[in-house]
Amino acid sequence: xxxxxxxxxxxxxxxxxxxxxxxxxxxxxxxxxxxxxxxxxxxxxxxxxxxxxxxxxxxxxxxxxxxxxxxxxxxxxxxxxxxxxxxxxxxxxxxxxxxxxxxxxxxxxxxxxxxxxxxxxxxxxxxxxxxxxxxx
Numbered sequence: 321x322x323x324x325x326x327x328x329x330x331x332x333x334x335x336x337x338x339x340x341x342x343x344x345x346x347x348x349x350x351x352x353x354x355x356x357x358x359x360x361x362x363x364x365x366x367x368x369x370x371x372x373x374x375x376x377x378x379x380x381x382x383x384x385x386x387x388x389x390x391x392x393x394x395x396x397x398x399x400x401x402x403x404x405x406x407x408x409x410x411x412x413x414x415x416x417x418x419x420x421x422x423x424x425x426x427x428x429x430x431x432x433x434x435x436x437x438x439x440x441x442x443x444x445x446x447x448x449x450x451x452x453x454x455x456x
Contacts, residue, residue, distance in 0.1 A: 344366070345366075346392075347408070349408055349442075350366075350406050352443060353393065353404075353406050353446055354366055354393075356446055356447065356450065357393060357395070357446075360450045360453075362395050362396075362397055362450065362453060362454075363395065363397070364393050364395040365393065367391070367393075368394060369390070369391065369394060370388045370390045371389045371390075371421065371425075372386050372387070372388050373388060373417070373421060373424050374420070387417070387420070389420075391403035391405060392404055393406070395453075399434065400435075400436060401432075401433070401434065401436070402435075402438050402449075403421075403435060403436070403438065404438045404440055404446075404449070405438070405439050406446075407439060407440070408441065408442070422437060425437070
């Protein structure tokens with residue numbers, strides 16, 4: 321039985337998890353989330369800040385890069401910053417980084433103030449988040 325060859329994809333247009341990059345966004349759901357947030361009237365920015373969770377270091381002659389986290393969106397509402405992560409699929413790496421981010425923010429509350437982490441898995445959850453802020 322003949323098998324079809326898999327079509328080659330332009331690697332510059334896909335992420336490592338096969339999410340299609342659309343312009344500046346890393347996936348279609350991020351692009352759509354940007355549109356929804358723009359229409360909501362909430363103040364937000366896309367990938368505008370990074371947090372160094374672990375500084376670079378050298379151990380036994382091996383150099384290790386810094387570990388940083390870049391929120392997909394930062395929404396500011398009522399003097400609270402919401403770091404929004406749009407994740408259709410949670411990888412083991414993401415789960416670990418998310419846990420480290422929670423720990424880091426917990427231990428640096430004086431530096432970051434009132435920051436809330438929000439994990440959005442679909443557009444319905446994003447709309448719920450927006451509606452809860454709009455009703456205040």
